[in-house]
Amino acid sequence: MKNTNQGSQVGFVAPDFTLPEAPGKNWTLSQTLGRPRVLVFYPADFSPVCSDQLTIYNELLDEFKRFNALLVGISVDGTWCHKAYSQSRKLEFPLLADFEPKGMVARRYGVYRNDDGFCERAIFVLDAAGVIRWRYVSPIEINPGADGILHALESLTINNVQA
Amino acid sequence: MRLEPPRPALAPPLGPEDHIYGPAEAVVELVAYGDYQCPHCHTAHPITQSLMEEFTGQLRFGWRHFPLSKIHPDARNAAMAAEACGDKFWHMHNLLFTDTGKLSRENLLQYARQVQIDPQTVIAAWDQNRYGELIRRHIASGLRSGVNTTPTFYINGRRHNGGFDKQTLTAALLQAIAEKSTASARQNPPT
Numbered sequence: 001m002k003n004t005n006q007g008s009q010v011g012f013v014a015p016d017f018t019l020p021e022a023p024g025k026n027w028t029l030s031q032t033l034g035r036p037r038v039l040v041f042y043p044a045d046f047s048p049v050c051s052d053q054l055t056i057y058n059e060l061l062d063e064f065k066r067f068n069a070l071l072v073g074i075s076v077d078g079t080w081c082h083k084a085y086s087q088s089r090k091l092e093f094p095l096l097a098d099f100e101p102k103g104m105v106a107r108r109y110g111v112y113r114n115d116d117g118f119c120e121r122a123i124f125v126l127d128a129a130g131v132i133r134w135r136y137v138s139p140i141e142i143n144p145g146a147d148g149i150l151h152a153l154e155s156l157t158i159n160n161v162q163a
Numbered sequence: 164m165r166l167e168p169p170r171p172a173l174a175p176p177l178g179p180e181d182h183i184y185g186p187a188e189a190v191v192e193l194v195a196y197g198d199y200q201c202p203h204c205h206t207a208h209p210i211t212q213s214l215m216e217e218f219t220g221q222l223r224f225g226w227r228h229f230p231l232s233k234i235h236p237d238a239r240n241a242a243m244a245a246e247a248c249g250d251k252f253w254h255m256h257n258l259l260f261t262d263t264g265k266l267s268r269e270n271l272l273q274y275a276r277q278v279q280i281d282p283q284t285v286i287a288a289w290d291q292n293r294y295g296e297l298i299r300r301h302i303a304s305g306l307r308s309g310v311n312t313t314p315t316f317y318i319n320g321r322r323h324n325g326g327f328d329k330q331t332l333t334a335a336l337l338q339a340i341a342e343k344s345t346a347s348a349r350q351n352p353p354t
Contacts (some may be wrong), residue, residue: 034217053311053312055231055233055234056231059233060340090233142324143312144311145309145311146311147171147307150307
């Protein structure tokens with residue numbers, strides 16, 4: 001059963017949160033205002049589909065930088081697990097540990113799978129003001145790739161130019 | 164409810180810039196985005212070769228580069244070496260898949276010699292980043308086309324979401340052939 005949370009829908013300001021990005025180091029969403037953010041919720045470190053998905057994003061960091069966008073991964077794994085996983089895949093973006101209370105941020109975004117005890121495979125693209133502009137929950141076994149994220153970031157750019 | 168994954172379109176379709184193996188009039192087209200250092204691509208290679216034999220005359224195969232350079236540091240050099248081989252591309256492509264992991268610069272130059280390409284041509288391509296822009300275009304087109312791993316396959320212009328074992332790919336190709344026959348029959352009904 002999925003959680004639902006209206007505040008995590010497109011057009012709403014994304015719920016703020018603070019999570020550890022490394023042992024003893026926190027990451028806070030509201031401290032990154034002023035640039036697009038891409039929040040990638042994924043089920044588990046080291047799982048095959050997640051690894052393919054995050055590997056593609058890792059290759060594309062320069063593309064995301066073209067939009068001045070910041071990408072973070074979020075799962076219920078702990079910081080030490082994230083550290084090992086990140087090193088093994090040579091990931092160059094932060095992985096946030098939604099570990100304790102378990103899945104608290106995923107629940108606030110309506111993407112926690114109660115029956116499984118981990119996150120959906122879900123992506124949120126936030127504009128510079130923190131408003132959710134694109135939200136996608138993929139079938140759990142399907143790697144959604146990056147095209148949806150890039151389209152969303154392009155839309156932000158076009159809207160900014162038109163505004 | 165189980166959601167069907169989307170099947171993004173290959174963008175752009177195969178064109179003059181692409182490496183294509185097989186007849187232009189083939190009824191089914193298989194395109195792979197891949198990485199010469201990717202173990203899954205090495206697994207897929209003999210399968211695609213075998214399919215080319217089984218579907219002789221009916222199938223053409225296209226390859227686009229999608230090197231995952233951060234985890235496969237030799238993949239980009241290998242892609243450039245393949246491009247530097249010009250009309251020996253497919254010969255080089257096959258050699259690059261013969262020995263997983265042996266893609267050092269020295270290995271790549273040895274492969275070039277095997278296909279009778281002057282190693283200096285390959286060295287110049289690396290030094291001048293001669294195919295960097297082409298590879299960037301391949302990666303960009305892969306992103307637009309929904310590439311989500313390597314290899315990612317497209318059959319008649321639509322992403323193949325299933326596995327790339329021979330049985331699954333064969334079934335998908337047969338289905339594509341059947342769909343094309345049906346569409347053709349609709350356009351040209353018997354008189």
